[in-house]
Amino acid sequence: MQDAETAREQLPAHTLRVAGVVDDSIVDGPGLRFSVFVQGCPHHCPGCHNPQTHPFEGGTLMTVEELLGRFTGNPLLRGVTFSGGEPFCQPGPLAELGRLVHEAGGDVYCYTGYTYEQLLQNPDPDVQALLGETDVLVDGPFLLEQRDLTLTFRGSANQRLIDVKESQRQGRAVELRLDD
Ligand code: SF4
Numbered sequence: 001m002q003d004a005e006t007a008r009e010q011l012p013a014h015t016l017r018v019a020g021v022v023d024d025s026i027v028d029g030p031g032l033r034f035s036v037f038v039q040g041c042p043h044h045c046p047g048c049h050n051p052q053t054h055p056f057e058g059g060t061l062m063t064v065e066e067l068l069g070r071f072t073g074n075p076l077l078r079g080v081t082f083s084g085g086e087p088f089c090q091p092g093p094l095a096e097l098g099r100l101v102h103e104a105g106g107d108v109y110c111y112t113g114y115t116y117e118q119l120l121q122n123p124d125p126d127v128q129a130l131l132g133e134t135d136v137l138v139d140g141p142f143l144l145e146q147r148d149l150t151l152t153f154r155g156s157a158n159q160r161l162i163d164v165k166e167s168q169r170q171g172r173a174v175e176l177r178l179d180d
Helices: 006-012 066-072 092-102 117-120 125-132 165-172
Strands: 015-025 031-040 058-062 078-082 106-111 137-141 162-163
Touching: 006 162, 015 066, 015 092, 031 066, 031 092, 058 066, 066 092, 078 092, 092 106, 092 125, 117 137, 162 165
Parallel strands: 031 078, 078 106, 106 137
Antiparallel strands: 015 031, 015 058, 137 162
8 A cells, every 4th residue: 555655756746636525515614615535544543434535545636726626616615625534645736726725715724633733843845835825724633532523623522623824823723712
């Protein structure tokens, strides 16, 4: 089985390995959203709802341009959500897509099995670029023992909705409190 790094190196430029897309999601963030589920995840959280997204091969190759067109083609969409799979295993093309979505007036939610603090320490410029194009980061692995179906946009209580811009301003993780 391919690892994340090999899979990433073999991807053509401006291209993502995608497990699937949802054109009009209402469960992956606020408003109507275009959700991109990337293929490949190294975390293997017990109880994961998307185990078919774990292998780093398979899925479908889609260009950034194609994905952007799906977003801009529907004026009712508020933004995009990157989920998976692990978006931070394909950070370059997702950062590019996030930048273009911002230019088109949309916002960006991004799910990750890493914590915000782990991502901050990652020296990979593409990882930092994707973090920089993320408005709200839903961070941390899915923990079955902390599963809570009442949480907004999250599966387990350890996961946080991080306001990335505010966190960068304050130098600490600042959470959105949608459930209060
Ligand atoms: S990070 Fe997400 S996709 Fe990956 S194993 Fe955990 S729950 Fe599943």
